[in-house]
Amino acid sequence: MMKNLLAQRANPDVTSALSGLFPTDTHPDAISFAAGSPRESLFPVKEMQRAFHDAIDQQGAHLFQYQTAQGNPELRAKLAARIGKWGQVVTTADNVVLTVGGQQAIELVAKALLDPGDEVAVEVPTYVGALAAFDLYQPTYHAVGLQADGLDLDQLEETLRQHPGIKLLYTVPDYHNPTGITMSVAKRRQLVDLANRYDFVILEDSPYRDLGYVQSPLPAIKSFDTQGRVVFVSSMSKILMPALRTGWLVADGDLLAAIMKVRFGSDLETTGVTHAAINVFMEENDLDAHVNVLKNHYREQCAAMVAALQADFPDEVDFTTPQGGFFDWVTLPAGIDTGKLLANQIIPQAHVSYVPGTNFYPNRDSHNGLRLCFTGMTPDEIAVGMKRLGDQVKAAVRETRPVF
Numbered sequence: 001m002m003k004n005l006l007a008q009r010a011n012p013d014v015t016s017a018l019s020g021l022f023p024t025d026t027h028p029d030a031i032s033f034a035a036g037s038p039r040e041s042l043f044p045v046k047e048m049q050r051a052f053h054d055a056i057d058q059q060g061a062h063l064f065q066y067q068t069a070q071g072n073p074e075l076r077a078k079l080a081a082r083i084g085k086w087g088q089v090v091t092t093a094d095n096v097v098l099t100v101g102g103q104q105a106i107e108l109v110a111k112a113l114l115d116p117g118d119e120v121a122v123e124v125p126t127y128v129g130a131l132a133a134f135d136l137y138q139p140t141y142h143a144v145g146l147q148a149d150g151l152d153l154d155q156l157e158e159t160l161r162q163h164p165g166i167k168l169l170y171t172v173p174d175y176h177n178p179t180g181i182t183m184s185v186a187k188r189r190q191l192v193d194l195a196n197r198y199d200f201v202i203l204e205d206s207p208y209r210d211l212g213y214v215q216s217p218l219p220a221i222k223s224f225d226t227q228g229r230v231v232f233v234s235s236m237s238k239i240l241m242p243a244l245r246t247g248w249l250v251a252d253g254d255l256l257a258a259i260m261k262v263r264f265g266s267d268l269e270t271t272g273v274t275h276a277a278i279n280v281f282m283e284e285n286d287l288d289a290h291v292n293v294l295k296n297h298y299r300e301q302c303a304a305m306v307a308a309l310q311a312d313f314p315d316e317v318d319f320t321t322p323q324g325g326f327f328d329w330v331t332l333p334a335g336i337d338t339g340k341l342l343a344n345q346i347i348p349q350a351h352v353s354y355v356p357g358t359n360f361y362p363n364r365d366s367h368n369g370l371r372l373c374f375t376g377m378t379p380d381e382i383a384v385g386m387k388r389l390g391d392q393v394k395a396a397v398r399e400t401r402p403v404f
Contacts, residue, residue, distance in 0.1 A: 009136045021128060021359060023342060027351040031385035033372040034353045036177065036326050042294055043241050044285065051281035055273070063276055069260065069268060071098025071248075072275040078282050079234075079248050087209070087220035089232060091250050097259060098270045102207050102235035102247035107133040108266075109168075109203050109231050109249070112258040114139050119166040121159060123151050125329070125360030125369060127177045127205065130170050134362075141362035142166060146176070150183025153190055160198040168201050173221055174209035175325025178360050178371035182323060185218055192224040200229070201255065207235040207247075210291050212324035213299040228252035231259075236278060238326070239291050244274055298326075304379035305372060305386065312390030314397045328372045329357075332393065335400040337367040345396065350388040 003012070022034045056063055070076065076093035083089045099105040106129065114120065114137035122130070124143040134141075142159050145152045151171060160166055171191070173183035183191075195202050204221045222232040232250040240246075251259055281287075305328050309319045318331040332338060339356035346352055357369025374382055 009138060021355060023347060023353045025347050025351055025353055030351040030353070031377065031381060031388070032353045033374065033377070033385060033389075034355050035376065036373045037376045038238055038242065038294070038326075039297065039375055042297060044281075044290055047285050048241065048244075048277065048281055051284060052273075052277040054284070055276040055280045058280070059276065063273055067269050067272040069263065069270075070096070071270040072272060072279055075275050075279040075282070076248070078279065080250070082287075083220065083222075083232065083234070083250060086217045087206075087232075088223040089220050089250060090223075095250050095252055095256060097249050097251065097256070097263070098275055099247040099249060100267070100271065101237060101242075101245045102205065102233055103129050103133065105233040105235075105247045105249040106130050106170075106203065106205060107136075108259050108263055109201075109233070110134050110137050111262040111266075112255070113168050113201060118168070119163055121156065121166050121169040121200075122362055123171055123176075124362070125178055125357060125366070125371075126170065126362070127172055128355075128359045130203075130205065131359070131362055134170070139168075143362060146179060146181055148181065150176075150181060150187045151191065153187055153194065156191075157194060157198075160194065160200075164198065166198070166200050168203060169195070170203045170205065171221070172205045172208075174206045174217065175211060175322055175327075177208070177325070178327050178355070178357075179329035180320045180322025180325050180327050181329075182212075182218070183221075188219065188221045189224045191221060192226070192230065195229050196227055202230045203233065204230055205233045207233075207238050208325035209234065210239050211295055211298060211326075213295055213302055214323040222250060225252075228255060231255060239287070239294065240278070240281075244278065245271065246274060246278060295324075298375050300379055301374045301377060301382060302328075304382040305374040308383055308386030308390070312387050314390075314394045316397050317393060326373050326375045328374065330354075330370050330372060332368045332370070333397060333400055334368050336396055338370040339367065341392075341396055342370075346389065346392045350392050352385050352389045352392075354389070 073093055076096040080091050080093050080096050110133045116138040118139050120139040121142045121144055123146050144156045209217045222230045236246040306321055316333050320329045355371040358364050358367050
């Protein structure tokens with residue numbers, strides 16, 4: 001009855017890309033590779049508890065007063081130094097904005113840049129949360145494929161030639177969600193050159209860059225930025241705790257001013273108590289040492305996932321071999337719809353879940369991919385779940401390609 005009063009962007013008949021993303025299975029033996037969650041047993045709970053107490057002791061009642069719109073200046077300085085060390089980005093606290101998770105940072109960039117119909121290029125498949133944020137502003141999407149070393153820049157340039165109005169490109173260059181692919185350094189530099197020539201903004205979303213299991217973090221795309229047209233986004237969710245809801249971005253000049261303007265319309269400041277505690281945590285603890293603990297665990301889990309894909313899945317299936325991050329991407333033969341397969345066969349019979357690939361495409365026009373997250377499971381749990389899943393996939397492949 002109220003639909004005629006709603007903004008078109010909020011039309012309840014058009015579901016969000018995030019709606020129903022994670023299937024529910026209440027069976028006691030259920031194993032989920034769906035949600036991209038870090039492993040709870042690795043959270044530094046005692047250290048963070050002490051950091052909250054110390055932050056309150058140090059600042060008293062003032063900590064609970066209104067603070068600043070960009071967020072805790074000491075924490076912003078630490079994050080600027082961190083991306084300088086690990087990403088070769090030369091910046092200061094003045095260019096860092098703290099946000100409510102990385103998701104708000106993405107949405108703020110979309111809000112600052114996009115009018116209805118504006119053209120956006122996204123790699124496919126891409127992070128479903130970014131699509132959910134962009135969808136609200138009703139853009140026109142252009143899909144660009146991924147290669148083993150990241151975005152297909154030849155396809156991107158051809159797309160830019162055909163559609164010179166593209167104003168934003170979104171990419172997850174480090175241990176990509178959902179595929180696990182990492183963009184090469186050469187492509188990062190070339191991408192900035194393309195942005196300069198074709199006049200578009202790059203939104204570099206990099207919450208996994210600390211979690212490389214083979215090599216140190218590569219230079220951020222932002223490190224090659226010569227015209228202030230790259231916005232770098234990251235998050236503490238994957239390296240500390242998701243419930244801290246702390247993301248951050250780095251931007252310059254007009255882009256930074258536009259982001260702050262739209263930010264004032266949605267919230268006037270960040271969660272100061274939490275950010276003060278994170279700042280104290282980083283003073284009292286070695287964040288890189290904690291990240292190394294995460295990497296040592298996740299490296300084993302990633303290896304278990306890849307080993308299971310090699311051992312338990314049929315030859316007709318392709319999969320990525322991530323060198324960091326949380327995810328592996330699996331591609332089944334074209335005739336198999338992984339969403340229907342999950343609902344009709346895999347959950348009822350094997351009690352294993354994943355995220356079907358459809359929602360990772362802006363036009364929801366690809367159906368044979370799926371995303372697996374390995375960080376929430378032990379290697380033994382991964383082996384059990386992947387054996388069950390592999391048996392179901394083999395059966396589905398036999399149905400589409402029977403052997404006579």
